C-alpha cells in the first residue's frame with residue numbers, strides 16, 4: 317500500500333509529527349466556541365496516532381477514528397483508551413451512525429492518489445455527516461508540495477532525521493524519503509518512511525465538494541501570513 321505507515325508509526329509523535337493535530341485541535345475548539353454549537357460526535361478520518369482526540373481534551377464528544385494503518389492505530393489505541401478506532405479506507409468505510417463533525421487532517425487529502433479517490437472520500441464524508449454537520453479538511457497546494465524539493469537534516473540530542481524530497485510539477489505530486497535515527501542508549505534505531513502526496517487545482521476540489529453535496533464551502537489559508545492565492549496549505553470548512 318502507498319504510504320503504509322509501518323515502523324515509522326511508533327516514532328511519529330516522538331519526531332514531532334503530532335504538532336499539526338495539536339494546532340488543528342486549537343482551531344477546531346475555537347470554531348466550536350465561535351459557532352456556539354456543541355458537536356456531540358466527531359469522526360476523524362485518517363486519524364493517525366489519535367493526537368487530535370488527545371488534544372481535544374476531556375469532553376463528552378463521542379469520537380471515532382478511522383485509518384488504514386495498523387501501526388498508527390496501535391499507537392492511537394494506546395494513547396486514547398476510551399475512544400473507538402477502526403482500520404479502514406476513509407473513502408469506502410461505512411459506519412452505521414452520522415457525526416456532527418467529520419475531519420480529514422494533516423495532508424490526509426494529499427495522500428489520496430487520484431481525483432476519483434478524493435471525490436469518493438468527499439462523498440463518504442458527506443454520507444457520514446449529520447444534517448447540520450461540518451466537514452473540515454486541509455490540503456497542501458502546489459506551492460506547499462513544491463517546498464518538498466529539498467534535502468533537510470534535523471538533529472537533536474534524541475534523534476537525527478534526514479528528509480529528501482522531490483516535486484513533480486507535471487502531475488502535482490511529490491515524494492519524500494524520510495530516514496530517522498532515534499537514540500536508544502548507545503545505539504540508534506533506524507526507521508525509514510517514503511511518503512507520496514499529490515494535490516489538485518482548487519477549482520477541481522470545489523467541483524468535487526459540490527458533486528459530493530456540500531452546499532457551503534469556506535476556504536482559507538492555513539497560515540494567516542500567506543495570502544489565499546499564495547497559500548501553501550488550504551483549510552476547508554464545508555457544510
Ligand SMILES: C[S@@+](CC[C@H](N)C(=O)[O-])C[C@H]1O[C@@H](n2cnc3c(N)ncnc32)[C@H](O)[C@@H]1O
Pocket residue numbers: 319321333334336337361362363364365367368382383384385388404405406407420421422423424427428
Ligand atoms: C500525515 S498522517 C495524518 C494523521 C493525523 N490526521 C494527524 O493529524 O496527525 C496521514 C494519515 O492518513 C492515513 N491514510 C492515508 N490514506 C488513507 C485512507 N485512504 N483512508 C484512511 N486513512 C488514510 C495514513 O495511514 C496516516 O495515518
